[in-house]
Amino acid sequence: MRFLLDAEQRGFAASLDALLSAADVPAVIRSRAAGDDAPLRALWRRLADVGVFALAVPETYGGTGLLPVELVLSCVELGRHGMPGPLAETFAASTLLESVGQTALLPGVASGQVILSLAAEGGYAADPDLADAVLRVGEGKAPLRQSLDPARRVGLPEDAIAVESGAERATGLAALCTAALALGTGRHLLAATVEYARTRTQFGTPIGGFQAVKHRLADVLLQLDFAEPLLYGAAVALQDALPSAGSDIAAAKAACGEAGYAAARAALQLHGAIGYTDEFDLSLWIRRARVLRNAWGTPSACRRRVLAGRIDG
Amino acid sequence: MSLRIVVCVKYVPDATGDRRFADDNTTDRDSVDGLLSELDEYGVEQALKIAEASGDAEVTVLTVGPDDAKDALRKALSMGADKAVHVNDDDIHGTDVIGTSAILAKAIEKTGFDLVVCGMASTDGTMGVIPALLSERLGVPQVTLLSEVGVEGGTVKGRRDGDAATELLEASLPAVVSVTDQSGEARYPSFKGIMAAKKKPVESLDLDDLGIEADEVGLAGAWTAVDSATARPARTAGTIVKDEGEGGKQLAEFLASQKFI
Numbered sequence: 001m002r003f004l005l006d007a008e009q010r011g012f013a014a015s016l017d018a019l020l021s022a023a024d025v026p027a028v029i030r031s032r033a034a035g036d037d038a039p040l041r042a043l044w045r046r047l048a049d050v051g052v053f054a055l056a057v058p059e060t061y062g063g064t065g066l067l068p069v070e071l072v073l074s075c076v077e078l079g080r081h082g083m084p085g086p087l088a089e090t091f092a093a094s095t096l097l098e099s100v101g102q103t104a105l106l107p108g109v110a111s112g113q114v115i116l117s118l119a120a121e122g123g124y125a126a127d128p129d130l131a132d133a134v135l136r137v138g139e140g141k142a143p144l145r146q147s148l149d150p151a152r153r154v155g156l157p158e159d160a161i162a163v164e165s166g167a168e169r170a171t172g173l174a175a176l177c178t179a180a181l182a183l184g185t186g187r188h189l190l191a192a193t194v195e196y197a198r199t200r201t202q203f204g205t206p207i208g209g210f211q212a213v214k215h216r217l218a219d220v221l222l223q224l225d226f227a228e229p230l231l232y233g234a235a236v237a238l239q240d241a242l243p244s245a246g247s248d249i250a251a252a253k254a255a256c257g258e259a260g261y262a263a264a265r266a267a268l269q270l271h272g273a274i275g276y277t278d279e280f281d282l283s284l285w286i287r288r289a290r291v292l293r294n295a296w297g298t299p300s301a302c303r304r305r306v307l308a309g310r311i312d313g
Numbered sequence: 314m315s316l317r318i319v320v321c322v323k324y325v326p327d328a329t330g331d332r333r334f335a336d337d338n339t340t341d342r343d344s345v346d347g348l349l350s351e352l353d354e355y356g357v358e359q360a361l362k363i364a365e366a367s368g369d370a371e372v373t374v375l376t377v378g379p380d381d382a383k384d385a386l387r388k389a390l391s392m393g394a395d396k397a398v399h400v401n402d403d404d405i406h407g408t409d410v411i412g413t414s415a416i417l418a419k420a421i422e423k424t425g426f427d428l429v430v431c432g433m434a435s436t437d438g439t440m441g442v443i444p445a446l447l448s449e450r451l452g453v454p455q456v457t458l459l460s461e462v463g464v465e466g467g468t469v470k471g472r473r474d475g476d477a478a479t480e481l482l483e484a485s486l487p488a489v490v491s492v493t494d495q496s497g498e499a500r501y502p503s504f505k506g507i508m509a510a511k512k513k514p515v516e517s518l519d520l521d522d523l524g525i526e527a528d529e530v531g532l533a534g535a536w537t538a539v540d541s542a543t544a545r546p547a548r549t550a551g552t553i554v555k556d557e558g559e560g561g562k563q564l565a566e567f568l569a570s571q572k573f574i
Binding site: 008011012015016018019022049050051052054055064070 | 388498501502505507511
């Protein structure tokens with residue numbers, strides 16, 4: 001089993017990094033928050049141009065077939081750069097379109113013209129107002145509400161398409177992608193906080209020089225670094241359809257969600273008052289981390305799933 | 314017959330890294346990560362656009378450089394170029410722009426070409442004269458520093474935006490063109506492009522293959538010699554004007570004393 005990304009995978013991550021670095025994602029988030037989705041849709045299509053949304057679309061419909069490892073490394077980059085929109089939901093829902101007889105949408109998903117969302121059983125769909133089609137596992141409807149994340153709204157429209165089969169694998173994929181987004185979010189929060197600790201001075205010295213600050217940052221790094229192998233391990237388990245895939249994904253989701261959230265807490269505290277400021281871009285990542293921690297499996301639900309896997313297996 | 318486009322690209326030290334000279338006053342290519350020169354990405358992009366518009370074209374990327382330089386070729390291939398040529402020979406170390414143009418010209422002739430596309434300059438040497446030297450060596454017209462370029466029939470046409478005037482230029486093929494950083498954002502390699510690049514051919518050539526003698530190139534063959542290099546002095550601390558009611562005046566006096574106002 002290979003645990004290191006190969007040159008092509010690293011090259012793809014670098015390509016996404018370059019594209020997103022040049023894209024001014026915070027402006028895209030703020031536009032979406034203000035009700036203008038055009039910049040988000042434009043960036044979504046550019047991501048599709050480099051092949052991001054083809055990664056969960058079958059080959060016959062313009063995709064590559066499901067590639068969990070490439071999806072995970074894409075989501076880490078997307079999370080790191082703060083890309084808004086129902087990313088995990090689009091990836092997961094695109095694996096269900098065949099089973100619900102909506103294959104006509106698949107080429108559009110791959111080309112970035114079609115955005116999807118997906119609601120878990122008893123849950124909401126992320127950004128149903130943005131999605132061209134919403135799928136639901138289970139019953140229900142719910143009005144549109146604003147999430148803590150300013151770029152995100154949740155709800156469940158009446159015309160959502162009911163999923164009959166394949167729901168477990170798709171929700172697993174959504175959890176895996178969300179875990180990767182959370183890890184990427186945490187990576188950015190840590191990097192930004194380290195940079196701030198280098199430049200912000202107090203008592204005549206950069207605050208990064210104080211041991212208490214260093215330890216706080218080191219703890220976050222440890223949490224992120226320890227979560228990452230679980231994430232890629234789960235991607236490989238899903239790719240190889242291992243029986244442990246479900247609990248592996250749960251373990252990754254718990255670890256990445258908690259690590260991303262820990263990064264947000266540390267970022268907020270170490271930035272001091274500025275971290276609370278709406279105008280400061282970092283706040284966009286801080287709020288995202290909280291949302292991603294609970295989406296597609298709260299840490300405690302994921303831990304229960306891991307324990308159940310242990311007992312069953 | 315298909316349009317044969319050769320794009321000259323360079324593998325350069327990352328400009329965001331701590332670039333320095335090696336002991337022999339050549340560019341230190343070991344201590345800093347390298348990459349495909351950003352300015353050459355514009356050349357690759359325009360070549361691919363011309364190829365897409367023509368529908369029947371083959372884009373070859375060509376570089377002269379050490380082993381690592383194949384990364385630059387790989388990047389260009391993943392953007393969509395069809396094949397690559399890598400001229401690599403220990404004797405090339407230290408070659409100046411005159412020698413480099415001689416090597417490139419031989420390699421371009423060997424590959425066969427209708428159009429040669431270059432960036433406006435490398436981001437390390439920043440000479441910017443390779444297109445002109447290639448035009449002389451290949452005996453074909455040059456149309457340089459274009460911010461818009463296209464091929465129609467047997468003619469390459471383009472627009473050069475100068476400070477005082479905008480020129481519309483054209484030349485009959487075969488020709489050499491160079492494009493600026495205003496020619497349009499270079500595409501990002503797609504997943505499919507990256508996977509396809511693995512299977513694209515990269516031809517390796519050395520000086521013998523091109524019929525070039527070692528003493529014509531390299532440090533010894535260079536027309537220019539770097540005697541010494543001095544690091545730019547560190548920036549000195551600026552003057553801080555503390556506003557105690559007279560801040561604006563002091564600021565104006567400082568600017569006047571430096572002849573800014």
